[in-house]
Amino acid sequence: MAKRKRMKKGIKTIFVLIILICLITGGLLIYNNYFKSDTEPVSSEIEKLMQEANISKDKYSKTLEFVLLNNIYDESYLDEYSDIEFQDRDDFATILTTFLPLGYSSKEINYITKLSENNIDKLSKIDYVDISNYYEFSNFDVNKIDRYNSYYEDNDYSYKDVITYVNINLDLPVYTDTTEVADPNDLLVLVNKYHYLPDGYKPSDLAYLPGAYGNNVPMREVIVEPFKELQAAAKEEIGVNFMPTTAFRDYNFQRTLYNNYVASDGVTAADTYSARPGYSEHQTGLSIDLKNTAISGSTRLTDENYEWLSNNAYRFGFIIRFPEDKTNITGYQFENWHIRYVGLDAAKIIYEEDLTLEEYIDLYVTEY
């Protein structure tokens, strides 16, 4: 027994020693990598260059070494160099020679190196601006910085939200600064009060849903199958027949619809629930308005029906396009019956992250 105990003790000691050795070696490696090599000249060549430029040894940094070796050293930025994190990238010299003279501090240059190439390029073409509140967000667009700043001043939103909201144009009046959508056939096409469809657009692949609950309503062929699956799931899981009341609507139909609403309610009210012609998502053939066939009258879905729809539509590539708590973003009042096809991947993210299509496109599709 005693022998075994001693042996155990011996193994334990060896084990502890190995761990200690590992810790010491690791520590030394980290020290060398992060501290030593960055605070002392590594070669006599650099030492010589530093002497020639009258730079004291304690000013050494990897960035200083870089500017000396690349012949872009400027003594007025000597103190900045030591605080700029060296980056092994092709445009590092350009970043230094562009942004130091524009008045950016070393701290700000460290921010700038985290921006997209596109943003760096845009920033290089304008006078100094303070980007500290925005640089960390991937959807930050340098060209919109003035709009971000004034939207932040005028509202009670975080910088993160300000960026998204300005990117989707919420700081601009609706139906004024509008853009024609580039590809109306794209499954992720965004049609709203800032984006309209090309003149006379009509999808070339309109199809009809077969069966008793198809209702002879045309929609893009690509959404027929997913919608049939959604219908079948609703029937099986909650015993409800969701029938499409309208899906694709052409320009002229939308014009009549909208004008009738304006005639009875006025423009301001009509704009909250009906799209102007050319600005309706229904014209894409990717949206469907639903009705529970068991309900008569003007109510389309019960709260329970909507509960199921809002939690399950994404399984078939659909989203609730105008949710209750997002009216400030979509520009439309809550519609529990209007679903929009965006494909499985986008629908899942939009559902899980509680986004609107506008936010999804800004955060996941647009490159800044």
Ligand SMILES: [Zn+2]
């Ligand atoms: Zn609708």
